[in-house]
Amino acid sequence: SAVISQKPSRDICQRGTSLTIQCQVDSQVTMMFWYRQQPGQSLTLIATANQGSEATYESGFVIDKFPISRPNLTFSTLTVSNMSPEDSSIYLCSAADTGELFFGEGSRLTVL
Amino acid sequence: SQQGEEDPQALSIQEGENATMNCSYKTSINNLQWYRQNSGRGLVHLILIRSNEREKHSGRLRVTLDTSKKSSSLLITASRAADTxxxxxxxxxxxxxxxxxxxxxxxxxxxxxx
Structure with missing residues (x-):
């Protein structure tokens, strides 16, 4: 199974700033994804991070707000731009390996 | 949009008892997975069941899948405090x-x- 490391694990941010979350997988994986989990809610897929091309965003999420990079098969970043309190959530990176989806520990962001 | 719907939304039982959770979904699938999340941390993959399987076991976990009813259940036997x-x-x-x-x-x- 893939081991996924995310950082930061948590942060407190000021309104209007941007924060980049990093995700590192210990092996090469084909698919990487970013999810958001708002307080008390389930997970919602933000986008699929595509290696070498633009990410594929789900309905309700746009590149300007959540730019994603994936320079290689083991690493991806998610930026939460121009943050507002509504962006306070846990952001989780995941990777698909042999049909199963593995998750990092998540990055808990609080926007003041 | 969310497809799976679990019930109950909350379940409280005594240690040692069995816990059963149900999941219903709307469209045809080729697999269904169960995950556990402790206190807002990352998700831990528990089990994957494919559409051609009806039941699968992993330790104290038993998962069933009924594609005709578009439903699945997760049974945890002999529950422990760490299963919270x-x-x-x-x-x-x-x-x-x-x-x-x-x-x-x-x-x-x-x-x-x-």
């Missing part, structure tokens, strides 16, 4: 199967009373 967590079912977001992102249900919050 939220449990989510998840199905492929699109029809492609294992390489897709997943859509998650709202989860069942399980509390094991010592």
């Amino acid at each position: 967590a939220s449990y989510f079912c998840a199905t492929p977001l699109y029809s492609g199967g294992g390489a897709d992102g997943l859509t998650f249900g709202k989860g069942t919050h399980l509390i094991i009373q010592p």
Whole structure:
């Protein structure tokens, strides 16, 4: 199974700033994804991070707000731009390996 | 949109009892997965069951899948305090199967009373 490391694990941010979350997988994986989990809610897929091309965003999420990079098969970043309190959530990176989806520990962001 | 819906939303039982959680989904799937999340941390993959399987076991976990009813259940036997967590079912977001992102249900919050 893939081991996924995310950082930061948590942060407190000021309104209007941007924060980049990093995700590192210990092996090469084909698919990487970013999810958001708002307080008390389930997970919602933000986008699929595509290696070498633009990410594929789900309905309700746009590149300007959540730019994603994936320079290689083991690493991806998610930026939460121009943050507002509504962006306070846990952001989780995941990777698909042999049909199963593995998750990092998540990055808990609080926007003041 | 979320496809899986778990019930109950919350479940509190005594240690040693069995816990059963159910999940219903709306469209055809080729697999269904169950995850556990402890206190807002990352998700831990528990088990994947494919559409051609009816039941699968892993330790104290038993998962069933009824594709005719579009439902699945997760049974945890001989529960322990460490089983206290939220449990989510998840199905492929699109029809492609294992390489897709997943859509998650709202989860069942399980509390094991010592």
